[in-house]
């Protein structure tokens with residue numbers, strides 16, 4: 001049989017995998033449940049670890065056209081607005097890690113990956129086709145899609161996100177669980193904001209049981225804002241009732257410093273995301289299952305407090321494509337190798353993101369200790385060479 005690599009899911013992880021495989025001359029067939037490949041609003045930060053891989057796949061010019069490359073990351077008190085610490089990015093990130101730190105609208109990242117996959121001409125993309133059932137034996141994996149078609153292949157990569165349907169066939173022991181944290185997300189045109197609220201850097205605002213992150217996207221034309229608070233999961237998130245979201249958020253921000261309240265008030269449209277997670281990876285057995293492998297959020301969803309979920313999906317794609325490139329002789333072994341190479345780093349990022357949440361949301365004496373350490377050590381606390389150096 002001609003070697004067949006199937007991909008379930010056309011999000012950032014699935015498209016990055018199709019692209020990385022294509023770079024090494026391997027064809028893929030990708031199945032995405034949505035009829036139109038799209039990503040809803042909001043932005044994404046990409047550390048040098050992710051930017052370096054995207055650039056190695058020929059996306060440098062495309063990134064330059066739509067992304068921002070902020071000069072610094074600032075951490076501020078959400079209550080007083082005062083600066084607690086900062087990390088220079090820009091040229092320093094390039095010099096230390098060989099790539100820049102980027103911020104980008106999700107739709108732009110998704111579009112540039114999609115265009116690159118199409119230009120390569122090695123991936124068959126099937127839209128409006130959901131992965132429904134999977135099974136495997138020693139010689140092949142079989143995927144049944146929602147049109148009842150069966151496809152046999154050498155391997156199946158499940159990049160179908162946090163609520164991965166493929167994972168349900170492989171890991172009956174886990175189901176996503178609500179973290180107790182809610183993300184309110186919004187974007188505004190910078191020209192519509194008063195001068196004092198416009199920004200070209202990344203700002204993280206820390207407050208008791210909440211934090212907020214803002215950064216520019218779309219070549220600086222838009223400002224992305226996400227406010228994370230603690231609270232029960234709302235009953236009907238799909239409806240996104242603007243009046244209710246706004247009054248809920250305003251009430252939660254009543255102790256915030258005036259500038260941050262003003263920024264929240266300036267956003268026209270809010271979206272609410274309850275944050276869910278899985279237990280952290282325990283070993284390679286949680287990522288590879290014979291001829292099927294999990295990738296991205298389907299394998300290791302993480303709280304967004306290290307801004308690395310998409311970054312880890314992109315790293316997964318790079319490593320997986322290299323493992324598969326060694327040849328079709330033993331595909332299951334290639335997936336095993338991929339899982340062995342990836343699980344520890346993914347688990348470390350999952351754990352560190354969760355810990356960041358506790359630090360970001362600290363109260364009382366712990367918050368005082370955090371702020372003091374941030375004022376004294378600033379960049380030394382915020383820089384993460386182990387993360388930003390990425391995978392070789």
Ligand SMILES: Cc1cc2nc3c(=O)[nH]c(=O)nc-3n(C[C@H](O)[C@H](O)[C@H](O)COP(=O)(O)OP(=O)(O)OC[C@H]3O[C@@H](n4cnc5c(N)ncnc54)[C@H](O)[C@@H]3O)c2cc1C
Nearest residue numbers: 009011012013033045130131161296297307308309310311
């Ligand atoms: C508030 C917030 C802020 C974030 N900020 C950052 C950040 O700054 N930096 C960062 O790196 N990450 C960030 N992330 C995380 C990042 O968004 C995810 O880690 C990333 O999108 C995971 O990509 P993925 O391809 O694995 O999954 P997804 O993006 O969820 O894509 C999965 C795809 O699979 C499709 N699908 C689902 N089921 C099926 C099926 N049965 N068959 C076929 N297709 C299917 C879906 O339609 C979707 O297109 C953030 C997340 C949140 C919630």
